Amino acid sequence: MKDKARDLRRNQTDAEELVWYHLRGRRLAGFKFRRQYPIGPFIVDFVCHEGRLIVELDGGQHSSQVEEDSTRTKYLESRGYRVVRFWNHQVLGELDLVLAVIHEILTSELPSP
Template sequence: MVVFKKRLTLRAQQLRRTATEAEQKLWTGLRQRQLGGFKFSRQMPIGPFICEFLCRETRLVIEVDGGQHDDQAAADASSTRYLVSKGSRVIRFWNHDVLGNTDGVLSVILEALTSAPPPTPPASGRGAETARPYMPQQ
């Protein structure tokens, strides 16, 4: 019997409808290419995780964490490792930073968008240990 993986699309749609105040405030500054002309999407599934904000062009993921994330440090670290392994950069902000200093948060994001190129994604399992040098036939 074939087992299908559940898609996270419905959960992402629900999260868009129930965004926190901090997410709404940050989205106001990110949407419609307002920040440096970069396009952002919100609540985007990547693998088993849903990223709050994603700039596909630069592979930059923005996460906004509330107080509950103090107890979820291991889960946050796991999601960050996964996203980085897929070629993304991850920046995390606390809710109170977004609410109290939105312009400063947007400045940090713009700096990240323009300062460094996106990382090269992994070679999808074709690392050095499995690569074979080319040897012509004789």
């Protein structure tokens, strides 16, 4: 799993590179993110453990993976994470909005377990 995560980090999409530029080094509200990070049987695009937030970026292939994405989201939420998904075209066309949504989620109160 670690080798696959490493390969994914080396072969990011343009949208993933753009989001990572803004999340790395605690650039967004001081929160630390990790990219292409294994959680259970899944590798998530970005995770902030402190904020209990997972950010997933979906390309065109995901429109046919609705059931798989739902299973994945339920698993991650059962582990206490909030999951937010964006389409690659949203990141590339509305980056400020995407970052504002992530910021809003991180700075909002965590739900009680």
